[in-house]
Amino acid sequence: MSNNIFKGLPSKAYTDKNFWAKESKNIFEKNWVFVGFKHELKNKGDVLPINVAEQPILLIKESENKINAFHNVCSHRCLKLVDKAKNVGQIISCPYHAWSYDLKGNLVASPHFGGTNNHQPKGFLRKKNGLKSVRVKIWHDWIFINLNNKALPFEKYASPLFKHLQNINLKKINPVATLDFGNINTNWKFLIENYIEPYHVQFVHKTTTSQPLKDHYTIVDGRCYGSAVDLNEESTSADSLAVSSKYLSLFPNFIIGTYYPGQIGVHLNIPVEPGITHQKRVIYLTEDMQLKKKEINKLRNLWWDVHKEDHEICERLQIGRLSSAAKNGGLLSPHWENSVRAFQKIVIKSINKS
Ligand SMILES: [Fe+2]
Structure with missing residues (x-):
């Protein structure tokens, strides 16, 4: 196997109580953790x-x-x-x-x-x-806390993310819908990993989106990573995801998606247990975008369907980690999943600091 084919995290990273306790201490106490929406x-x-x-x-x-x-x-x-x-x-x-x-x-x-x-x-x-x-x-509508009081100042901590959001005016965003998915039977990391790789989109979301794989690329920039797609022709329909998009995450649990021309979405991922994560998504329109109630409802339904597709996959990833065949982790694409690799490297580095 060539050296650039990486293994994913071992199963215990998703299932083990000791690993979970180390994450609490070394990841969720020491970093800026996203905890809620100001509004x-x-x-x-x-x-x-x-x-x-x-x-x-x-x-x-x-x-x-x-x-x-x-x-x-x-x-x-x-x-x-x-x-x-x-x-x-x-x-x-x-x-x-x-x-x-x-x-x-x-x-x-x-x-x-x-x-x-x-x-x-x-x-x-x-x-x-x-x-x-x-x-x-x-930060705008998003509340972060740092429990151990030792993380870098937020502006410095989040600067890689800011850099990738420069073309969006976050000062005037309007929350128009909240999707509370409740508890999902998966480890928090599977939800992040799924969000930041474009590899699955054409298969898992073949009926809900139309963003061809070839147009995607990944983003890896310190504690910010994700993927993006640039399209030449944007759909003008409010309930279509055939638009240029960025899917970004800031370590550990903040997720933001930007959808040209006027929509963003932010996910709150709250780890509950090794195999349970609470997830909520707020949909925002940016200042130039106005939608009628009916269109917002369409948008809400579309996102609900897309995320249900993701959750089903993430729950099956969690079950797969019970197999002895999964003990040492699966494989990561050196091309499409280098964002996942980058995230996992920060997780491992954090855990080993204990
Ligand atoms: Fe997905």
Whole structure:
């Protein structure tokens, strides 16, 4: 076998609990992880509990332009503070002993902590016992967090991705539809890998898209990788994917697709277990694009069908990893799957840093 035929990741990378724990520690704690959409926290006081690297995290809308992230545990007994998305008004109150926090995470009530009517016993300072904050970055409509506080500044971290999006004005994007796929029975990496290689498109999506393989090329640029297709003639129909497109991912879990002339899509991929990932896609129109409700519905249905085709494949990839024949990984095309190879190399490098 020639040296440029690479093996994929071994099965355990997709199925093993120890590998999963290492990913939590070395990938999801140390990088900028995509965790949500800014527009979903509409009003001041909206809170959204999420899980990142197997830890409970809380997003809080403090004001029009400010979203805070905290560890989602009460400072008193470390109970998970918020268990569902809601609006809390001004105050987040722990259901256990009514310890309360404002939207900046300051502890503002610790009732009877020192005895009846003694709320602040000697040696206890509320201002030192607020919620533990987490580094957060809002980039356009997308919320990223960095748990270990040591990742590069986001602008530097994401610069390879910015470079490939230069021709799109992300300042005026309008979310028009959300596709919540719920839990998919596949490892998070299969969803990324599937998204960034163009090899499968002609086979898996033969009825939903018309983007010939020969027009595709892959993109590998540091922690950004993906594929693209440039077409000479664009379809003008709102429900066609026969348009010039880019499919990009920023390590580890951010996915963005751009579809000429006026549409983008962003995927939120949240790892739940080694074999389960929650996925959601938001469809945006850029500033020059207007679509009627009927056309948006067509678009939504088209994307739903395309992604269901992908999910079916990713679920079968996961099952395939139970075979002893799959132990050492499959094979990767040196041409069409070099983007997958690049992603897997970063995964392995991250894991080996432990
Ligand atoms: Fe696909």
